[in-house]
Amino acid sequence: MLTLNQVSRRYGGATALDGVDFVVPENTYMALLGASGAGKTTLLRLIAGFEEPDQGTISLNGARIDGQPSHLRDIGFVFQNFALFPHLSVAENVAFGLRHRAHAPLTNETEIKDRTEAALELVGLTGFGHRGVSAISGGQRQRVALARTLVCEPRIVLLDEPLGALDANLRSRMCDELKAIRERLGVSFLHVTGSETEALTMGDQVAVLANGRIMQSDAPDMLFSHPGNAEAARHLNAWNIFDAGLCSHDLGQGPIAVRFDQIDVSDPGAAPTERPSLHATYLTGEFNGPTALSFFRAADGTLLQVVDHLSQPRLPDLVEGQGYDLHFAADALRQFHGAA
Amino acid sequence: MTALTTDTPSTTPHSPAELREKKDRRRAIALLSPGLLWMTLFMVLPMAMVIYVSFWTQTTFSVNSTLTTASWERFLSSATYLGAIWTTLRIWLIVLIATIVVGYPVALFIGLFVRNKTLQTALLVACVIPFWTSFLIRVIAWRPMLGTEGAINMILMKLGIISEPLTFLLFSEFSVLVGMTQIYCVFMVGPITFMLGRIDISVIEAARDLGASFGTIFRRIILPLSLPGVMVGSIFVSVMVLGEFATAASLSGRKTNLLGNIIVSQVGSLKWAFAAVAGVVLTIIITAVIALALRLVDLRKEM
Numbered sequence: 001m002l003t004l005n006q007v008s009r010r011y012g013g014a015t016a017l018d019g020v021d022f023v024v025p026e027n028t029y030m031a032l033l034g035a036s037g038a039g040k041t042t043l044l045r046l047i048a049g050f051e052e053p054d055q056g057t058i059s060l061n062g063a064r065i066d067g068q069p070s071h072l073r074d075i076g077f078v079f080q081n082f083a084l085f086p087h088l089s090v091a092e093n094v095a096f097g098l099r100h101r102a103h104a105p106l107t108n109e110t111e112i113k114d115r116t117e118a119a120l121e122l123v124g125l126t127g128f129g130h131r132g133v134s135a136i137s138g139g140q141r142q143r144v145a146l147a148r149t150l151v152c153e154p155r156i157v158l159l160d161e162p163l164g165a166l167d168a169n170l171r172s173r174m175c176d177e178l179k180a181i182r183e184r185l186g187v188s189f190l191h192v193t194g195s196e197t198e199a200l201t202m203g204d205q206v207a208v209l210a211n212g213r214i215m216q217s218d219a220p221d222m223l224f225s226h227p228g229n230a231e232a233a234r235h236l237n238a239w240n241i242f243d244a245g246l247c248s249h250d251l252g253q254g255p256i257a258v259r260f261d262q263i264d265v266s267d268p269g270a271a272p273t274e275r276p277s278l279h280a281t282y283l284t285g286e287f288n289g290p291t292a293l294s295f296f297r298a299a300d301g302t303l304l305q306v307v308d309h310l311s312q313p314r315l316p317d318l319v320e321g322q323g324y325d326l327h328f329a330a331d332a333l334r335q336f337h338g339a340a
Numbered sequence: 341m342t343a344l345t346t347d348t349p350s351t352t353p354h355s356p357a358e359l360r361e362k363k364d365r366r367r368a369i370a371l372l373s374p375g376l377l378w379m380t381l382f383m384v385l386p387m388a389m390v391i392y393v394s395f396w397t398q399t400t401f402s403v404n405s406t407l408t409t410a411s412w413e414r415f416l417s418s419a420t421y422l423g424a425i426w427t428t429l430r431i432w433l434i435v436l437i438a439t440i441v442v443g444y445p446v447a448l449f450i451g452l453f454v455r456n457k458t459l460q461t462a463l464l465v466a467c468v469i470p471f472w473t474s475f476l477i478r479v480i481a482w483r484p485m486l487g488t489e490g491a492i493n494m495i496l497m498k499l500g501i502i503s504e505p506l507t508f509l510l511f512s513e514f515s516v517l518v519g520m521t522q523i524y525c526v527f528m529v530g531p532i533t534f535m536l537g538r539i540d541i542s543v544i545e546a547a548r549d550l551g552a553s554f555g556t557i558f559r560r561i562i563l564p565l566s567l568p569g570v571m572v573g574s575i576f577v578s579v580m581v582l583g584e585f586a587t588a589a590s591l592s593g594r595k596t597n598l599l600g601n602i603i604v605s606q607v608g609s610l611k612w613a614f615a616a617v618a619g620v621v622l623t624i625i626i627t628a629v630i631a632l633a634l635r636l637v638d639l640r641k642e643m
Contacts, residue, residue, distance in 0.1 A: 070548045077549040083542035087564050101551025
């Protein structure tokens with residue numbers, strides 16, 4: 001179990017992490033969701049030991065690891081750009097850790113070869129060992145980077161946007177494979193990403209990092225349906241967040257959130273009176289294939305989105321620039337108390 | 341549906357691909373020709389001339405174009421001249437190693453540990469500052485440093501480390517080695533810094549993450565990746581040191597005779613044929629050294 005306790009990191013005047021409390025349980029696929037610049041990579045670098053926290057402690061299975069040299073921490077790190085050794089072959093890349101680690105390096109060449117081949121087989125690259133790392137595709141490089149990390153049997157594997165450099169097709173395939181590989185090994189993965197779909201698909205648990213803190217850490221369905229604060233809801237890219245005062249019913253003060261797919265649209269005045277509603281101007285629509293997204297502007301300028309599934313269309317024909325009433329079931333809204 | 345026609349009337353007998361290829365070829369020739377012309381006029385022709393002259397007949401006061409191998413025979417049978425080849429090779433090798441030993445850590449610092457590009461450039465420029473003064477002054481400046489009444493002897497005597505001045509410091513092979521190492525070190529630092537600066541820092545972090553200590557990372561990752569830089573630097577230094585004569589002339593007190601010094605003195609006494617032989621021998625040595633260096637590292641693959 002990896003535990004971060006009140007971890008802070010500042011760069012000059014800028015605060016990257018501000019008192020992060022975070023737990024990655026044993027045998028878990030943890031996805032960490034955050035916008036770019038939110039400090040995701042910094043968090044991973046602190047755990048791996050490439051940098052040290054200004055404050056707070058990091059411990060693994062109860063023992064503190066902050067302050068330890070990174071090469072003795074026994075933590076796997078898969079880099080976004082893969083960071084393969086350009087002068088070594090695929091097999092030599094994978095065997096590097098076994099052969100050259102300071103703690104308990106292997107000297108038996110047969111064992112090194114066997115374990116290298118087993119790792120390459122695990123990631124589906126059997127027979128690629130002799131290739132140069134510049135002679136393989138991006139997806140294959142990603143697998144080499146993964147095999148190179150996994151072969152050392154680290155106590156936890158950190159993945160820094162591991163799918164960011166891959167094309168969409170490859171990305172969805174690697175998603176499944178990463179999950180399957182992790183389940184086979186039984187080691188915890190901490191996967192950092194900026195994509196909410198990736199985080200929700202991959203994670204047994206998803207944590208949201210924003211403003212230098214963990215905003216919420218929950219099971220994906222829980223997080224998606226019950227975001228605990230406006231910041232978490234914003235990162236899911238499925239919630240409209242607006243001021244409660246805009247609505248017809250008295251919903252109190254402060255920000256509230258309603259999911260894109262739980263808002264209905266009616267002509268002005270035609271909204272059912274028992275449902276809270278608000279007035280907004282239709283801006284434009286965006287056709288995405290199986291779904292269509294409509295954009296509205298509320299009276300105070302807030303941008304609202306409504307998603308319509310083509311199989312069950314429920315929106316009237318919309319005219320750009322015209323006002324409509326957006327309404328939703330009273331139990332569909334999430335109300336947040338405290339800061340937005 | 342609209343039907344699109346893709347037929348355009350073809351007016352020229354050549355395909356666009358052929359025309360493009362022709363144009364590219366013309367451009368390549370145009371770009372090459374000034375260089376080729378220059379090389380032919382100022383390198384190939386003089387080289388051929390030197391080889392030709394090395395077979396001329398040399399008498400004490402004149403040289404004539406009757407072909408003979410006498411100069412070659414005299415050169416290759418003379419202990420002095422063969423000794424000069426040996427001295428040249430020995431000094432080359434020592435200076436080469438010294439520039440690597442002194443230059444590599446400097447390059448390692450600038451290229452790898454300084455990650456601020458501006459500071460990197462500033463430090464590299466600082467390495468070049470000695471070149472703002474002329475070559476000869478840089479060489480001669482070593483005399484007040486190394487002489488019996490020079491700075492180093494004075495300091496050592498003041499500190500009580502030695503009781504009388506060290507005489508081997510100046511006008512010896514040692515002073516030639518010191519002078520050459522100082523002058524040529526920067527040509528080693530530059531290329532190595534360049535190669536080290538291109539190493540992705542995450543590659544080093546990855547090696548650390550896989551459990552390698554700094555020593556191992558240096559041996560297995562940094563050194564191999566910087567080797568092309570060492571090779572380019574070595575070629576620079578080798579070419580310059582092998583053809584050297586001025587440092588030896590002004591710092592060795594005429595005790596160290598390099599092939600370059602022999603050429604200078606032979607030309608000085610109008611022994612053209614003999615100077616030509618030494619020149620050809622020197623050229624062969626330099627060519628061999630470069631060929632060897634290129635054999636060790638495939639630069640086309642690495643750069």
